Amino acid sequence: MKTRSILLATVFGTAATMAFADAHTAKEITVMSWGGAYSKSQLEAYEKPFAEKTGIKVNSVVADNPATPIKAQVEAGNVTIDVVDVEYADALRLCDDGLLEILDPAILADGADGSAAMDDFLPGAVTDCFVATIVFSTMYAFDETKFPENPPSKIEDFFDVAGFPGKRGMRKTAKVNLEMALMADGVAPDEVYDILETDEGVDRAFAKLETIKNDVVWWEAGAQPPQLLADGEVAMTTAYNGRIFGATVSEGKPFKSIFDGQVYEYDGYAIPKGAPNLEAALEFVTFSTQTQQLADQAKYISYGPARKSSGPLVGLFEDGKTEMGPFMPTAEANLVKALPSNTEFWADRNTDLNERFNAWLAQ
Amino acid sequence: MADLTADIATGSAPGRLTTADGKPLKAALAAAESHARRRAFFLVLPLLLFVLITFIFPIVQMLHQSIYNPGFTLHRDVGTGVKTPIMINVRNWFDENERGSDPDESAYAALHKDFLLLDELRAAGSVGTRINYDMSGTRSLFTKTARRADKLTPPFQEGFLAIDKDWSDPEVWAVMRGASSAYTANFYLAAVDLTRDVKGDVVSVDDNRALYVKLFGRTLFLSLLITFLTFILAFPVAHLLATLPLRYSNLLMIFVLLPFWTSLLVRTTSWMVLLQSQGVINDALVAGSLIEDESRIQMMYNQTGTVIAMTHILLPFMILPLYSVMRTIKPVYVRAARSLGATSWTAFRRIYFPQTVPGIGAGALLVFILAVGYYITPALVGGADGQLISNLIAFHMTNSLNWSLAAALASLLLVGILILYWLYDRLIGIDNLKLG
Amino acid sequence: MVVSAAGERAFVEYDHVQKSYDGETLVVKDLNLSIGKGEFLTMLGPSGSGKTTCLMMLAGFETATHGEIRLDGREINNIPPHKRGIGMVFQNYALFPHMTIAENLAFPLEVRKMDKTERETKVQRALDMVEMGSFGGRRPSQLSGGQQQRVALARALVFEPSLVLMDEPLGALDKQLRETMQFEIKHIADNLGITVVYVTHDQTEALTMSDRVAVFEDGRIQQLAAPDELYEQPCNSFVAQFIGENNTLEGVVESIHGGVALVKLDSGDLIDTVPVNVNRAGERTRVSIRPERVETDATRLGPDAHTLKAEVLEFIYMGDTFRTRLRVAGTDDFIVKTRNAPDRARLQPGQTIDIGWMPEDCRALDA
Numbered sequence A: 001m002k003t004r005s006i007l008l009a010t011v012f013g014t015a016a017t018m019a020f021a022d023a024h025t026a027k028e029i030t031v032m033s034w035g036g037a038y039s040k041s042q043l044e045a046y047e048k049p050f051a052e053k054t055g056i057k058v059n060s061v062v063a064d065n066p067a068t069p070i071k072a073q074v075e076a077g078n079v080t081i082d083v084v085d086v087e088y089a090d091a092l093r094l095c096d097d098g099l100l101e102i103l104d105p106a107i108l109a110d111g112a113d114g115s116a117a118m119d120d121f122l123p124g125a126v127t128d129c130f131v132a133t134i135v136f137s138t139m140y141a142f143d144e145t146k147f148p149e150n151p152p153s154k155i156e157d158f159f160d161v162a163g164f165p166g167k168r169g170m171r172k173t174a175k176v177n178l179e180m181a182l183m184a185d186g187v188a189p190d191e192v193y194d195i196l197e198t199d200e201g202v203d204r205a206f207a208k209l210e211t212i213k214n215d216v217v218w219w220e221a222g223a224q225p226p227q228l229l230a231d232g233e234v235a236m237t238t239a240y241n242g243r244i245f246g247a248t249v250s251e252g253k254p255f256k257s258i259f260d261g262q263v264y265e266y267d268g269y270a271i272p273k274g275a276p277n278l279e280a281a282l283e284f285v286t287f288s289t290q291t292q293q294l295a296d297q298a299k300y301i302s303y304g305p306a307r308k309s310s311g312p313l314v315g316l317f318e319d320g321k322t323e324m325g326p327f328m329p330t331a332e333a334n335l336v337k338a339l340p341s342n343t344e345f346w347a348d349r350n351t352d353l354n355e356r357f358n359a360w361l362a363q
Numbered sequence B: 001m002a003d004l005t006a007d008i009a010t011g012s013a014p015g016r017l018t019t020a021d022g023k024p025l026k027a028a029l030a031a032a033e034s035h036a037r038r039r040a041f042f043l044v045l046p047l048l049l050f051v052l053i054t055f056i057f058p059i060v061q062m063l064h065q066s067i068y069n070p071g072f073t074l075h076r077d078v079g080t081g082v083k084t085p086i087m088i089n090v091r092n093w094f095d096e097n098e099r100g101s102d103p104d105e106s107a108y109a110a111l112h113k114d115f116l117l118l119d120e121l122r123a124a125g126s127v128g129t130r131i132n133y134d135m136s137g138t139r140s141l142f143t144k145t146a147r148r149a150d151k152l153t154p155p156f157q158e159g160f161l162a163i164d165k166d167w168s169d170p171e172v173w174a175v176m177r178g179a180s181s182a183y184t185a186n187f188y189l190a191a192v193d194l195t196r197d198v199k200g201d202v203v204s205v206d207d208n209r210a211l212y213v214k215l216f217g218r219t220l221f222l223s224l225l226i227t228f229l230t231f232i233l234a235f236p237v238a239h240l241l242a243t244l245p246l247r248y249s250n251l252l253m254i255f256v257l258l259p260f261w262t263s264l265l266v267r268t269t270s271w272m273v274l275l276q277s278q279g280v281i282n283d284a285l286v287a288g289s290l291i292e293d294e295s296r297i298q299m300m301y302n303q304t305g306t307v308i309a310m311t312h313i314l315l316p317f318m319i320l321p322l323y324s325v326m327r328t329i330k331p332v333y334v335r336a337a338r339s340l341g342a343t344s345w346t347a348f349r350r351i352y353f354p355q356t357v358p359g360i361g362a363g364a365l366l367v368f369i370l371a372v373g374y375y376i377t378p379a380l381v382g383g384a385d386g387q388l389i390s391n392l393i394a395f396h397m398t399n400s401l402n403w404s405l406a407a408a409l410a411s412l413l414l415v416g417i418l419i420l421y422w423l424y425d426r427l428i429g430i431d432n433l434k435l436g
Numbered sequence C: 001m002v003v004s005a006a007g008e009r010a011f012v013e014y015d016h017v018q019k020s021y022d023g024e025t026l027v028v029k030d031l032n033l034s035i036g037k038g039e040f041l042t043m044l045g046p047s048g049s050g051k052t053t054c055l056m057m058l059a060g061f062e063t064a065t066h067g068e069i070r071l072d073g074r075e076i077n078n079i080p081p082h083k084r085g086i087g088m089v090f091q092n093y094a095l096f097p098h099m100t101i102a103e104n105l106a107f108p109l110e111v112r113k114m115d116k117t118e119r120e121t122k123v124q125r126a127l128d129m130v131e132m133g134s135f136g137g138r139r140p141s142q143l144s145g146g147q148q149q150r151v152a153l154a155r156a157l158v159f160e161p162s163l164v165l166m167d168e169p170l171g172a173l174d175k176q177l178r179e180t181m182q183f184e185i186k187h188i189a190d191n192l193g194i195t196v197v198y199v200t201h202d203q204t205e206a207l208t209m210s211d212r213v214a215v216f217e218d219g220r221i222q223q224l225a226a227p228d229e230l231y232e233q234p235c236n237s238f239v240a241q242f243i244g245e246n247n248t249l250e251g252v253v254e255s256i257h258g259g260v261a262l263v264k265l266d267s268g269d270l271i272d273t274v275p276v277n278v279n280r281a282g283e284r285t286r287v288s289i290r291p292e293r294v295e296t297d298a299t300r301l302g303p304d305a306h307t308l309k310a311e312v313l314e315f316i317y318m319g320d321t322f323r324t325r326l327r328v329a330g331t332d333d334f335i336v337k338t339r340n341a342p343d344r345a346r347l348q349p350g351q352t353i354d355i356g357w358m359p360e361d362c363r364a365l366d367a
């Protein structure tokens, strides 16, 4: 998801600051997100209709990972952002540190099918400071031209360099990789975190990673994996599913996504503490997280809506012919062997496991 | 006259030297100069302030941050800026009970009071984060406990253990005791792969976590290697630049400076295009049947990539000081040596080369210091084993948000560079440094 | 030391040497020059006349485009500089800044693989010779210009070359120091019996030091002669003009006969001159007379003397001499030098006098 350069963020940041100057008179709010196709989907599905309906103008700014500038802004007491799009884990952390406004679940609209808001959202999608809008997944994809005969189809295949030769791309962090390693090693998704709690489990995950270590090209920004595949640098790579979808459907790349062994996670909105236009910000969050809006967003990018009631409304991609369903991490078929990321586990163990991961990498 | 010079030489009786109107000479001189000095001071004042604010202050802050982390002692509300001391009761208990004593009911009661405050302030996360630095897997212990603290009733020991049995773990208590002073050397210990055990003794970390010493070593080695390579490559180029007729040397100079006009990212990315296994170099080698298509050389995402790309990127920093020194070495010295009977090699070795040493020193110091702190290029082309210590510093700055550890690592790096600088001064002399 | 007479084998020889840097213009045009062993030869000439180029070809730092250079009978065109064994003193001394004085001097001995003790005695002896014996431990930057000069000289001599080249070695020194050094260099060169090729554009220096002087102009030797001959018998008007002070009167040759050329000056006056490079009547010429050969007191002249009317324009008192500027035969810058003696009148501007000279001091040169 981290597409744009810091420079871009700075430019937009400055623009946002200037826009803020007259935000009190003209009704405006500033929303910070990740840029690229993802920001575009939010513009179409949330921001435009919101402005139309309420007359409140929405300024859109981007950052590599919006959680970072938000932390800095709130700590410096100079908040210019009203609504921020953050990952679930970041939201929990920022919330624990008191950097986000507490959201009352009562502001959330009920589902279009009549179900109560808290029942309608997927489990855990609404927390003290955060409302999820999408479910995104880290799964793996491969270049179809590299495996014409016997294409990989399971998470085990990703870790089988002998059977499926070629370099692998993986994100340079412990998170997700350890879970995938365990699943490839035969652990059922619902046991992954129990095993990872133990030292033996961590050793086991690293041992599995070790089997392909020499064949891995490590990526850091979300834009890299499709590029690595396109360049032929890797034969398969883990990636954010929306990125691969973009490359496959929009750019016609011969990539195939494998959701077996995927790890999915929420991403959504939060309001930084001290947001200059709190009222309008709340209004925006309420509006954007309605059933129809979440379903609309899926028209532009293959991330799953965080409401159950939005599922049936998801239709075709904006090209008017691609059925979005199969590309969603939350599609029935893709959830057969899938793991919801355990944010609490990572809030606790991220430092520790990344230390171990970095040491392992450097060996 | 002889008396006078004797006086000046010994300085024994300065009072005897006076100006025409009888003032002591020294005082008159001081008065005359102090005015000029004051003016000069006011002239440089803005610069001084600038340096202070942009350079000294951040460094001092960084040094401070590396030993100071009030995560367990002080909470600052970001909205209002109000600072509240936290964990007072349990810190008192630590003061009253010496290290190693088992937590009793009074300890748990103190902890309970503190947790009530934490819950109110929403400070459990930051406290948990602080403890988590020293003992992994404890952050949620704090957030979880804070959420349930208001429902606890005496006896608190049981209540705490019911929330999580980790509350009986002596290590948790030892770490809390360690964190109860905001000033700590723990981050420096962590930065050299050391840690404290339950008893508070310094021990080295598990082998599978030892990282930083190795990385410092690798950073040092790779930086030296890169410095050496830039030197080897830059020397002939700088020599050409200094000796070629102006119109050719100007052209060459443009090529040398060209990289400065392109963004670092562009340059690094160009190297990726060249070096990757489906890249230009490998393609050329395969096309020339020098290697098999299956055995393409892995020149990127490893140390080789880091070394190649950084050598190229830092090359101008070696060429320019070398060039500026070489330009001042007149060809007549080499001619003189030749006329005195030296072969061209001897003349180079004994006469030309020694005179370029200030440039080599400056270039090497510059390249080395830049290389030691380099970040973007190794991050992009370094893969797993081409990472430098700065990548880890960046990791802790932006990713794990453990700024104290980042500051400790950065301080160690700074100290390393200062030591190097001092060595350089001792061996070559800093006044010999010629940067341009 | 005396000129290499014909027949005596030349030590250094330039044989039809030409040099071009750019392939378009010749900087040295057909240079023929032989220098005898032990001779002190100076190349003198205006800036850009090719002196340094000639020296550098001899030292081996430039290659001759055409022709041969021989040293002691051996062709050296293709011998690299370090094998020529020629000592050299450069204009700015070129002392190695990173070495002490003693190390500078030891350098040529080291590269000749001389052992340490021998080296040290030779270095000390060379330093003593230039009176710098106690400065061995200093760095060049800690010496004055004159001292550096001496060291440079010592360094060029320490390995006992039989030929030493000096390119304007005194160029950077002030007048007084220069004169001392001129004397010292000459003295040392004579004592050691070495051959010296010396480059300067200071004519006094050339005249005082040299056995012979080669006057360069535009890549050619204009005249090669001993100092006195050069001064008194310049062979063309460039040399006459370049060496010493000179008065020129322009005119046309009326007739030449019996070793005397009758010249009709542009003012109409007729004078007798010595024909130097005029050959026939009708040719234009420049007549050259040295200022000190002109007499302002007509009564002191012999019967053969020429006399002309002159108007005093300026009178300058110079201590040992008087310098008078006159208007003579239409020119305003005719200079006369007279020795300051009690019986000499001090002329007043505006005064009209008779001046005169002996015909043999008056040389008809090319126009």
Ligand SMILES: Nc1ncnc2c1ncn2[C@@H]1O[C@H](COP(=O)(O)OP(=O)(O)OP(=O)(O)O)[C@@H](O)[C@H]1O
Pocket: C021, C022, C027, C045, C046, C047, C048, C049, C050, C051, C052, C053, C054, C201
């Ligand atoms: N390296 C060179 N390349 C091209 N031309 C040169 C070079 N060195 C000298 N020249 C030219 O050759 C001519 C003679 O130069 P040279 O240095 O021999 O003069 P010089 O008599 O030593 O003059 P000076 O008294 O000023 O030192 C000059 O016109 C000069 O411009």
Ligand SMILES: [Mg+2]
Pocket: C051, C052, C053, C167
């Ligand atoms: Mg010259």
